[in-house]
Structure formats: C-alpha cells, structure tokens
C-alpha cells in the first residue's frame with residue numbers, strides 16, 4: 001500500500017465521510033501530531049488553538065475522541081482532563097474513559113526493567129545532558145539536550161548494547177524523537193485501539209499519528225478507516241501530511257458547521 005499525500009481532494013473526501021456519519025471514533029496521537037515537538041517535553045501543554053479544537057471535537061455527541069500517546073498518564077490527565085476525551089497512556093499500558101479512572105490492560109511483568117535501567121545509567125554517566133525516565137511500563141533514555149555528534153554515537157552504541165538483552169525477552173526498542181524507549185511487546189497502541197473498537201459501534205474512524213508506535217494503531221483498525229501519518233517516513237497509513245499544523249487544519253474543518 002502506498003501512502004498518498006493528503007491533498008485538497010482527499011481532505012474533502014474525509015470531510016464528506018465525517019459529515020455523513022452518525023458515530024465516529026477519532027484516535028489522535030499527541031506529541032508531533034497535535035502539537036509541535038518541543039525541546040522540553042514538559043512544555044508541550046495544549047495551547048489555546050489546540051484546546052479549542054479538542055473542545056469542539058469532543059463536545060459533538062457523535063464523536064468519541066481518544067488521545068493515544070506514549071506519555072505517562074499523570075501528564076496526559078493533567079493536560080487533557082478538561083476535555084471529554086478518552087485517554088490511552090504509555091502506548092496502551094493504561095486507558096481511561098472520559099471522566100473515569102485509569103485502568104491497566106494487563107498484568108505487566110516489569111522484572112526486565114532493572115537490567116535496561118542499569119545499562120541506560122551507564123550511558124547517562126558518559127553522556128552529558130541525557131537522562132532517564134522510568135515510566136510504569138517502559139524506560140526511556142532522553143537525549144534532546146546532548147550535543148548532536150555525541151548523541152548519534154551514543155544512540156547507536158546504546159541500541160546495539162540493549163539489543164542483546166531485548167531480543168530474547170520480547171522487548172521492543174523504539175526510536176522516538178530524541179528518545180530511545182524500551183517497552184514490552186505485550187503493550188502497544190494497536191491493542192489498546194482494538195480494545196476500544198470492540199466496545200464501540202462506529203461508521204467513521206480517523207487515526208492520526210507521527211511515530212513508529214502509531215503504525216500499530218493504523219494496522220489494528222478496519223481497512224476503511226482514514227489513517228493519516230504526520231511526516232515523511234514510511235508508513236502503513238493511507239495518507240500523509242507534512243506537520244501537526246495540517247492535522248489541526250483538518251480537524252478544524254471537520255468541526256466547522
């Protein structure tokens with residue numbers, strides 16, 4: 001399947017399908033999809049423009065909006081609880097219906113974490129500016145603030161170092177934007193999306209995302225869904241757009257009367 005650039009003609013097709021549908025499910029990744037990638041991950045708070053889009057999209061009773069992100073649930077809850085949206089956090093490790101409590105999808109074995117953390121710590125010691133984030137179901141090495149040449153060398157080293165361990169343990173290394181994340185294969189956005197789909201009757205599905213992990217969502221949802229990849233890297237999505245700004249424009253046009 002070839003990913004097509006989302007042009008005006010295709011955009012109108014999505015808008016038409018949206019307007020003609022009675023119940024809709026909209027999966028939206030957060031970072032890089034709804035908001036620009038920020039130097040400091042703590043600063044990616046929804047701006048007024050995004051707030052307005054989320055507000056209007058989620059207040060339409062025909063819509064079920066799901067923010068499906070790799071971020072931790074506390075941050076997503078803090079930033080998004082004012083909206084009537086479902087939240088999937090940490091790539092599907094946690095889910096929360098709008099207004100409800102976070103529930104975990106699985107009994108997650110995290111005995112693997114210690115070994116990965118030990119390795120990452122040795123890289124933090126040797127890589128000024130890098131740091132570790134220990135999430136509930138994954139561990140992340142952040143290198144945004146590391147000098148470019150050094151970060152490239154260390155990233156390659158760390159990947160090959162961790163590959164010895166991850167291959168035998170059903171662990172996955174995800175190369176994100178200035179992060180390396182290790183999580184278990186048991187958890188992915190696709191499984192979370194499937195779980196939500198099982199409980200929902202809909203006649204319109206839209207899914208937007210920019211990361212490798214969003215491919216799991218694209219693969220898990222029915223073929224007649226509208227899938228939109230942000231960025232130019234290879235994707236199983238039907239359509240691609242250049243930036244989060246195009247996603248915002250698309251969503252804004254959907255909620256126009």
Ligand SMILES: [Mg+2]
Pocket residue numbers: 029030031032033209210211
């Ligand atoms: Mg993203």
